[in-house]
Amino acid sequence: MQYKDIAAGKQAFVFELDNVLYPEKDYLYQVYYLFAGFLEYTELLDAKVLVDLMVKTFEEEGRDKVFDKLQEKFKLDEKYRFNFHHLHKNAQLPLKLLLYHKMLQLMQEIVVDRKKIFIVTNGDPETQLNKLKQVEWHGLEKYLICYFADEIAPKPEPDIMLKLIGEHQLQRRDMVMIGTADADERCAQAAGIDFLLTEDILLT
Structure with a gap:
């Protein structure tokens, strides 16, 4: 699945980090x-x-x-x-963390199309932040808005998504969440937004 297949009507793309943007x-x-x-x-x-x-x-x-x-x-x-x-x-890693190539391409197309990219990640916030700092973003980092779900309630609880929607005045129909875990899909359903499996992007 490519950007053109999912972009119609979408203004905001929400990604998990681990095993979605890069291999944990x-x-x-x-x-x-x-x-x-x-x-x-x-x-x-x-x-x-x-x-x-x-x-x-x-x-x-x-x-x-x-x-x-x-x-x-x-x-x-x-x-x-x-x-x-x-x-x-x-940890200060010896090597940068590399994005899945298809996710890198997708995010680059989202930026070119002037749409929003959010990362909403489960896990210890300090650890997740350390990971984010060591990804090779290819210049995408200035377009990313990150939320740490555990600061409120881990997914599948929708609290962090409701906070994101409110703070950025988004319409649910304009959003799509991309993830792998069952927690991501249930979070998207609870928040009333569309969901895509990572595999649908990486394996096509």
Whole structure:
């Protein structure tokens, strides 16, 4: 699906960040790399082995299990949990986060057409802001308006969308939300705006 297929009558496009504009693993894997380097220095552990375990745990069990698995395997002191979570919020990544190419094209066309782009993202606001700062936006950053849903109520609760609509005096029929998670779709429905799956854009 291309811009011309969804643009008719739409004046505002609302995107989630993770796994919509870029692959979230690109951020997490770099955090794991940095954390492994820290443990290699402090505990004399093999960084590659640590990274491999963290990536494997993420892929098979999800990110919430990553530190627990690492702690169990290497008998890490609980104090390192703070370092692990702190790094998620403040990591300075070795590499910029790259947008999905089709999302970059879509956003560029939206800007050329003088329409609005919003990012409404779930998750810890400090972590999400850190991600936003390290994306390679290709000059798009000055056109973005960002909202952190957790500051009010995480999606699927529609509170953040209602705030956005009110602050920018938008009509629901003029908006479309683009996301992947079930929470995004239910949020869009609750707010009374159209919804598109990320896959409909990336895979066509």
